[in-house]
Amino acid sequence: MGEPTAVRPVLAELEKGQAIGSRRVPLTRADLVAYAAASGDHNPIHWNQAFAESVGLPGVIAHGMLTMGVAVQLVTDWAGDPGAVVDYQTRFTAMVPVEDTTGRISEDGAPAPGAVLEVSGAVGAVDAAAGTVRIDLTVNDPAQDRPRVLTKAQAVVRLAAPQKTEEERA
C-alpha cells in the first residue's frame, strides 16, 4: 500500500496517457468477510465454499464492489483527497475467486493472500474547463485465464474549480 502523496497533482501538468502509478492488492477470505460486514452485502457466495459451488461458481468469489472499492484507492491517494473523486464507474467482466488461505502466513509475515489484484492507472482525459481529470484504471487478476476483471473502470477527479463561462463572468 502506498502512502497518500504529500504533493497534489496539478491539472495543467497532466496529459493523456501519463501513468499515475500501480499497486498489488492482496485479498483474503477474511477481507471478504470484513467487506460483507462493512457493506451489508451478506450474499454467501462471498464467504461459503459449499454454497458458492452449489450455484455453479468455482468457489468463493470477491464482491465486485470490493474489487471496485479497492481499485480506486490508487486514485484517491494520488489525488490527495478522497472527496475529489466526483464520478467513478466500471463494468464487471470477470469473477475474482479467492482461495481459502486461512491461517497461512506469507514469508513477509502478512496473511497469505487468496488472490492478488494488479491495479494501474493512467490519465484518460483532461477537461480544463471542468477542472477535472479522468483516470482510467486497469484491474487484473493474473491468476485467471481472463485476467481483466474490471472494464471501463474510470474515475473523474476534481483538481480545480470549473472555469466560469462568458455569461457568468459578465
Added chain:
Amino acid sequence: MSDPQTLPGRTYPPAPPYQVGREAVRAFAAAVQAVHPAHHDVAAARALGHADVVAPPTFAVVVAQRAEAAVVADPEAGIDFSRVVHADERFVHHRPIVAGDELTGTVRIHAVKELGGNRMVTTVTEITDADGAPVADVTSTLLVRGEES
C-alpha cells in the same frame, strides 16, 4: 416477469434514512484498504475542508443497496437473486459523503433489456441529505440469467 417495457420509470418509496456514523466510515474504509487519513481522522478530514471523516467513493453503495432492495422484492421486476450477476456500477457524487450525514435513497428502474433469454435491469438511486439536497446518483445494472442458461 412482466412486460419489460412497462418497468422503466417505475419509482419505489424511499428506504428509511441512513445515518452515516464515523465508525461505519472507518470500517468501510478499512474493508476497501483505504488508508488516506481523511477516512479515519477527523482533524485530517477538516484540514481538507470536510466537516467530518470522508467516506470512500464507493460507500454510497451501502445506501443504494438498501433502496434497491425494493426493486429486488418487486416480483414484476423479475430479479431472481440466485441468478443475478452484477454487470456495472456508477457513482456520480454531487458532494462527498461525510460522517453525520443523514441520507435518503430513492430508487427507480431506468432501463430493462432482454438479451438472449437474460434480463438486464438498470436502476438509478438518487441519494439526498436531510435538507433534500442531492448527494450522489448511483446507477447499477444487474444481469438476471435466464432459466435455460
